[in-house]
């Protein structure tokens with residue numbers, strides 16, 4: 001096993017995406033976690049590293065998916081619009097329950113999973129059924145056992161996986177994906193083009209759901225936790241959002257407050273910085289690559305065929321020479337005074353190179369919309385009176401962002417800014433602003 005910690009060397013590894021390849025490792029993990037048939041195992045392993053040319057199920061997967069969520073593209077735009085509409089409705093629901101006590105993580109998990117899955121899967125979203133949503137979370141909590149080949153100790157996980165798989169099978173069978181996002185349609189078309197059986201297409205979608213939910217949920221939770229537990233940061237973000245808030249009055253004299261998500265992305269630098277800082281602090285993942293042939297990296301380091309190269313994000317995110325001495329503190333302004341090109345190289349929350357997260361613009365937009373509206377509408381008080389950061393020792397080792405070991409019990413109260421409470425709306429007026437979330441985004445901005 002080879003550990004790569006230097007930023008410069010990471011760039012070198014990323015450039016050699018066929019000899020230092022991620023798809024062979026993904027194919028192995030998928031076959032194990034999703035229990036794919038022999039036929040599908042053979043299909044996904046054909047030309048898995050792309051060294052025989054630009055073809056193969058795994059090798060072409062990213063290239064097929066990436067355009068469906070590309071910055072400023074139609075696919076992303078459609079997903080963003082569905083997501084913010086759901087966020088608006090879900091926070092109206094929360095307002096109706098204001099005053100009650102609940103678990104902050106449980107709330108975020110429920111609401112973010114619904115908004116995200118509606119945007120991805122469309123009106124036929126299988127996760128609207130709580131039975132499927134519960135089964136998914138049960139499956140997710142046991143993924144590590146399946147990865148380690150401990151299936152006989154994971155009966156509940158296997159049963160839960162079967163439930164979600166059946167739900168996806170029905171979803172594809174009735175053609176519900178045709179009304180979903182471009183991304184889900186591309187998943188279907190790609191699998192059909194490579195002649196995967198329907199059972200395995202559904203199994204692969206259970207695996208894809210891990211990528212969709214597993215990081216966006218904890219990131220949103222930690223962002224709310226850090227902002228509410230830091231009154232100054234909360235105040236800074238609220239002030240910024242107030243500056244872009246559009247106040248409208250309808251024909252009945254009722255006022256409406258509109259948050260334009262385009263302005264959140266372009267004109268709320270502290271909010272965006274707080275988001276990146278959340279990811280910097282809570283990213284525990286590591287990218288991995290398989291060495292496909294004996295080679296020398298950067299003219300110096302001999303790597304043996306079959307070895308695994310690990311690129312841990314935490315090392316970059318805790319480099320004192322770049323981030324300063326207070327690397328373990330949450331500083332919502334940390335990204336403000338960084339040169340964006342340098343910061344995007346040292347910041348690896350979304351990975352990089354050929355496996356750079358294609359969902360980053362979608363995830364960022366949804367998280368900014370949800371947290372901004374949340375902060376403007378609600379005050380949150382921990383039941384224990386003081387905010388205590390949950391530990392993360394039990395977090396799944398395979399995720400990029402760590403989840404909390406336990407929930408935080410809170411009460412949520414509507415903020416009374418005006419005598420008659422306004423209606424709250426989210427809007428997306430422009431979709432062409434490209435946020436710099438990774439070094440690769442600098443080229444397109």
Ligand code: HEM
Nearest residue numbers: 062211212215216219287349350351355357358359363400
């Ligand atoms: C805050 C939320 C998210 C974070 C931090 C995150 C992070 C990452 C990272 C670090 C990778 C690269 C893994 C590697 O190179 O080893 C990745 C890959 C990926 N992400 Fe995300 N992600 C997030 C949300 C999403 C969402 C919402 C979607 C889909 C709607 C998504 C879709 C994907 C896909 C399909 C890949 C795999 C690309 C490939 O296999 O080549 N991600 N993500």
